[in-house]
Amino acid sequence: MTLQNNTKKKSRKKMGLALGVAAAVGLGAGCWFLFLRQTPQDFVQAYMDCIEARDYEKMYEMLDADSQERIDQESFLTRNQNIYEGIEVEDLKLEFKKKDGDKKWIKYTATMNTVAGELTFDNQMYVHREGLGLKLQWEDTSIFPELHSTDKVQVSSSEFQRGGIYDREGKTLAGQGIVSxxxxxxxxxxVDPTQREEDIQKMADLLEISAESIENSxxxxxxxxxxxxxxxKIEKNHTVENTLLGENFDSELVKQLVEIPGVMVTDAEDRVYPxxxxxxxxxxxxQSVTAEDLEERKGKGYDANSxxxxxxxxxxxxxxxxxxDGCKISIVDQDGQERTVLAKKETENGLDITTTIDSELQEMLYRQFENxxxxxxxxxxxxxxxxxxxxxxxxxxNDFVLGMSQSVWDSLNEDEDQPMYNRFRQTWAPGSTFKPMTAAIGLxxxxxxxxxxxxxxxxxxQKDSSWGSYHVTTLHDYGEDVTLRNALVYSDNIYFAKAALKIGADTLEExxxxxxxxxxxxFPISVTSSQYSNEEHISTEVQLADSGYGQGQMLVNPIHLASIYTAFLNEGDMLKPKLLQEENPQGEVWISDxxxxxxVQTVAEDLKDVVNSPEGTGYGLHLEGVELAGKTGTAEIKDTVEDTSGTELGWMAVYTTDPDTEKPLLLLTMVQDVKERGGSGYVVDNLRPVLESYLLGQEYTKPSQDEPE
Known part of the structure; x- marks a missing residue:
């Protein structure tokens, strides 16, 4: 109150001076008239507008003489900048309250967006005339009403935990784990510079990073x-499997590292892929965000550490x-003790994703074909x-999360087998696995x-001499009973070439x-769409005939092909493939009829014979106790019709026929480069141990890790 009274006395003297100057220059000086007419509310609004404009110097100029005596400009600028920019003030709005009491106290409600969400508070400022205009009697309470001169505004954050990705049994596919x-x-x-340099180089060699990066750290x-x-960071005990099992022993790598003076290996949290x-x-x-990522996701809560x-x-x-991330803006005293919480945003962890994936089946299929x-x-x-x-x-x-060495990155990119290439997202010539579709379309x-x-x-x-030297060939001569059942069982290319010609290009395309x-x-994962021609239509008879047995320009995505096969088990309806687990999963029709x-009844019966009749090309997957059906396929990949040096794709589509089977399964596998390795028979042989384990409960033994011949 004393401060206010003193200010009032000084204000009267200065106001008299101001009026004298105004009289001297005349009331016709419009700019001075407007300046004198600025309301205290307008003044407070102008002062607060400077906050978002980051114009702290202008704010200091609006302080009265007493305030500027108590706080110098540098200290004022530093304090206000640190607070307002530290809490990331945006969209600051004022609502002035009805005047009561001393009209020099301008009362208002301030609302602003901050790093911790919306912050709203009531406050007041003492505005009075000094010299030729209005000035602010500034105190730390002008920032926040609870703020004292010895207090600090503190922003503290709590990081969210990224949601995990799990298989259908709750096993972790991706989640937070302990690494080293x-x-x-x-x-x-x-302390010896030469020895120190040698130690750093040894550490760099063991971790497959540069010595320069260690020096920079x-x-x-x-x-x-x-x-x-x-x-x-490295995988704990150098294997992620041990991370989740909780085994606690040192790998050979860790043993060599800790022998280097100054090296320590501690536990840390990171994303792991078991x-x-x-x-x-x-x-x-x-991976850590890039500058481009931050620009694309501006305003979505990402920062340089995301x-x-x-x-x-x-x-x-x-x-x-x-x-x-959670965030709290609070006022702390000079001892660091929290006095007041101004705003708080609770931490919200990411959602867990539970997929339909069966980890054991995933691993068996990978092990069978990893080479x-x-x-x-x-x-x-x-x-x-x-x-x-x-x-x-x-x-x-895990290599991408923990930091991939240059040698690993080079090996991935230079490997002619393209380990980074996701094959289940692509399209492939389906070969004879497409013959059931031709049959079903024809019927x-x-x-x-x-x-x-x-x-x-x-x-x-060949149909006639108009085909020139081109002939459709097939492997098996099964006699003169050239009907659909035999054509599927023996996988007769000629039958399905003729069938395609009978169907006609227009009908087949439709x-x-x-x-x-x-x-x-x-499907949640984007895949390449299947095609029947490189152009808009099937343009020749030869292309049409080849399309009938899954060649020509026919390219099919494996997930799409699996969906088509579901029609043989669902009365002609194709089911939509699902990736997220549901409480009571029911088939959802993608394409009805x-x-x-x-x-489908006719074709489905014939596909049983493909697997269960001794003459069937898929008989290698015949199992006692579980009825299977399916279709083998071998697709030639060559540059021209006359090319004899091309490679082959081997296929197998196989499924359980009984909906009451304990583990209903439709399995489709494609293997490249099976020429001279048995064609589709190579795929059949490798799928048998998977089916025996998954469907019959037999113990699965991982195959030899030697490269296939």
Whole structure:
């Protein structure tokens, strides 16, 4: 109150001076008149507008003489800038209250957005005339009513935990885990410069990083002799499997590292992928954000320390997996004790994602084909749940999170087998696995009859001489009973070339579009759309004939192909593939009546014979106790029709027929480069141990890790 009275006395003297000056220059000086007419509310508004404008010098100029005597400009600028920019003030609004009492006290409610959310408080400022205009009697309470001169405004944050990714049984596919942080304590390093340099180089070699990066870490401004300076994170005990099992022993790498003076290895938290390369194409990985990432996600809570899903499920479900950091703005006294909480935003952890994936099946399929270029899709054919998505060879997501060495990065990029290439997202020539679709289309449209004999042609055929030297060839001569059942069991290319010609290009194209060709697959992971031609239409008879047995320019995505196969188990309806677990999963129809019920019943019976009849090409997967059906396939990959040096893709589509089977399964696998390795028979042989383990409960033994011949 004394401060106010003194100010009033000084104000009267200064006001008299101001009025005298105004009289001297005349009332016609409009600018002075307007200046004198500024209301105290306008003055306070102008002062607060300077906060968002970051014009702290202008704010200081608006202080009265007494205030400027108590706080110098540099201290004022520093205090206000640190507070307002520290809490990231934006969109500051004032609501002035009705005047009561001393009219020089301007009361208002301030609302602003801050790093901790919206902050609202009531406050007041003492505004009076001094000299030619209004001035503010400033105190620390002008910032916040509870703020004292010895107090500080403190911003504290709590990090959210990124949601985990789990399989159908709750096993971790991606989540927070314990890793080993390798670092240096400068005060414990060798004092001999030459030895120190040698130790750093040895550490760099063991961690596969540069010695320069270690030196840069040690040169950071915060580093002291007793500081722990992190250099690199590695898998705990050098294996992620041990991380989750909780085993506690030192790897050979750690033993060598801790022999170096000053090196320490401690536990740290980080994102881990327990299945490693087994599921990396599915899970993807996270990495630190780049400047481009921050620009793209401006205003979404990312900062320089954030991580971001870069591929796979980590990228697909980034918004769900990412949470929101908690933040609190508080006033603390000179001893660091919290006095008042101004604003608080609670921490919101990311959501967990539970998938339909079966980790054991995923791993078995990976182990069977890890030395091949392959992909596998496993699905419950009655619910559409995806049980496994495998691409081989693969990479290890953990390498991207913990820091990939240049040698590992080079090996991934220079490997001709392309371990970074996700094969289950691509399209491939389906070969004979597409013959059931040709059959179902022919039967559904009435262009083909199951018992119709299309004529014996041996193992080589062409429609007429207009085809030139081109002939359709097939492997098996099974006699003159050239009907649909035998054509599927013996995988007769000639039969299905003839069937395609009977169906006709227009009808075939129409039906292929109906079952999803050229459409986007309704699946969370984006995949390449299936096609039947490189151009708009099937343009020649030869192309049409080749399309009938899955060659020509036919390219199909494996997940799409698996979805088409579900029609043989769901009365002609194609099911939508699902990746997220549901409480009571039910099949969701993607395309209804893809084929007629009569057509799928006929084809489905024939596909049983493919696997269960001794003459069937899929008989190698015949199991006692579980009825299976399916179709083998071998697709030639060559540059021209005349090319004889091309390679081959081997396929197998196999499924359980009984909906009451304990573990319903539709499994589709493609392997590249099976020429001279048995064609589709190579795939059949490798799938048998997987099916025996998954369906019959037999113990699964991982195959030899030797390269395939």
């Amino acid at each position: 942080s390798v670092g240096l304590v400068p005060g414990k390093m060798s 040690l040169d950071a401004s915060w580093v002291k002799d007793d500081s722990f300076v992190p250099v690199k 299945l490693g390369e087994v599921a990396s194409h599915l899970t993807g990985y996270v 991580v971001l899903g870069k591929s796979g499920l980590e990228s697909l479900y980034e918004d769900e997996l990412r949470g929101t 091949d270029k392959s992909c596998s899709v496993a699905m419950n054919p009655f619910t559409g749940e995806i049980l496994a998505l495998v691409s081989t060879p693969s990479y290890d997501s 559904s449209t009435g262009r083909l009859a199951a018992d119709e004999n299309l004529g014996y042609s041996g193992t080589s055929w 039906q292929l579009k109906k079952i999803g060709f050229g459409q986007e697959l309704p 893809a084929f007629t019920e009569e057509a």
